[in-house]
Ligand SMILES: Nc1ncnc2c1ncn2[C@@H]1O[C@H](COP(=O)(O)OP(=O)(O)OP(=O)(O)O)[C@@H](O)[C@H]1O
């Protein structure tokens with residue numbers, strides 16, 4: 001059972017409501033039962049006073065203990081009875097301090113019944129103060145009794161049973177309990193219905209908030225059209241205030257997202273424009289540098305080397321500018337070509353190139369068996385960009401591992417995907433890079449110092465290209481240490 005603090009609001013409200021109804025019903029029931037009992041007892045007491053008055057004023061023969069009693073000759077009733085008293089009324093008469101005591105009553109069937117000694121003693125013990133006193137006449141039950149001493153010194157005690165009062169009050173309490181339980185059930189059912197109805201707007205708001213939380217808000221242009229429905233935004237109600245506050249919040253977030261997207265687009269456009277503009281002057285620098293380097297005779301000593309450096313740095317800068325331009329375009333969501341591309345063929349070409357560039361490494365290819373007239377693992381995409389994926393991964397495997405490292409390129413079909421794995425048994429990805437591996441300008445220290453011309457854009461481009469093809473790339477440890485890059489791309493449907 002969960003603790004109340006973890007109950008739903010709905011449950012808590014219903015429990016509070018039902019408890020309140022229960023407390024109020026109990027209170028009302030107790031007060032009215034007590035009041036009923038009080039007034040019934042008062043009625044009995046009034047009757048008792050009257051009955052006692054009659055007993056005192058009754059004719060002498062009706063009061064004389066010697067005329068009646070268990071030993072006396074029984075006269076026909078009501079000859080020796082106090083007239084005007086209800087059945088069950090006990091009368092006790094005693095003349096002065098004499099032992100002769102008469103104590104009897106007429107029962108429901110009209111029979112005269114006599115009290116035993118213990119009962120007589122109990123009645124005689126009632127003080128003669130004209131007040132009503134409760135007495136217990138075992139086994140007859142509870143009675144209200146009043147005792148009066150007449151001017152002649154006689155004692156007349158009258159008692160009335162309270163059984164009727166008790167049974168009436170008991171019946172009343174039972175009825176009240178039954179009605180109370182029914183009222184509680186009704187309150188619970190109605191409360192549940194009502195609370196559920198009142199809280200429905202909150203449910204709808206929660207649903208709206210949940211839908212918003214599932215929207216991809218972190219990148220690109222986001223249309224945040226979700227809003228709480230008009231009917232749930234009435235500021236006159238508390239729930240409506242929450243609804244309208246939520247709508248305001250969503251409005252702000254939508255504005256902020258639009259502003260963010262605009263500024264991102266501007267930056268992206270700026271990078272794209274700048275990269276584009278840099279291409280032409282860079283091409284000129286390279287061209288002129290090459291031209292001058294080709295005529296070494298007109299150059300002073302050392303200038304040839306300097307020109308060579310200018311040329312190579314310009315080439316590096318061109319590559320960097322191309323990378324930045326490509327990333328800016330991919331960021332802008334520029335649609336790529338979507339033609340069938342055989343990844344097996346790309347792998348063969350890429351490994352061939354890598355082998356030429358890094359003869360000190362061992363390059364292995366692992367391709368699926370294909371029939372002569374069948375194609376290899378096909379994906380729909382931009383061949384030029386996919387070649388770049390292979391090139392970047394293989395360049396990394398060549399540049400960031402020592403000579404002699406074995407690099408395996410595997411292409412295979414996995415379900416509806418084509419998987420490309422580039423595995424090396426080199427030193428592995430440095431720990432500090434692991435989390436930001438695919439982010440821009442992430443590169444290992446050693447890549448920076450070695451002067452490999454590394455910029456840290458290679459894997460960011462691979463990630464962006466794979467993403468633009470609806471694929472995924474992950475990096476992990478290879479089977480024998482080293483590094484494995486796994487690229488998954490949706491396979492092209494074969495015709
Ligand atoms: N196969 C690998 N083995 C070990 N470390 C690697 C491997 N591939 C990448 N890395 C590490 O990840 C870093 C980021 O790689 P990334 O290709 O993004 O940039 P880069 O190679 O340094 O520069 P760029 O590719 O832009 O010329 C590298 O600097 C290197 O430290």
Ligand SMILES: [Mg+2]
Pocket residue numbers: 392395396457458459
């Ligand atoms: Mg690289």
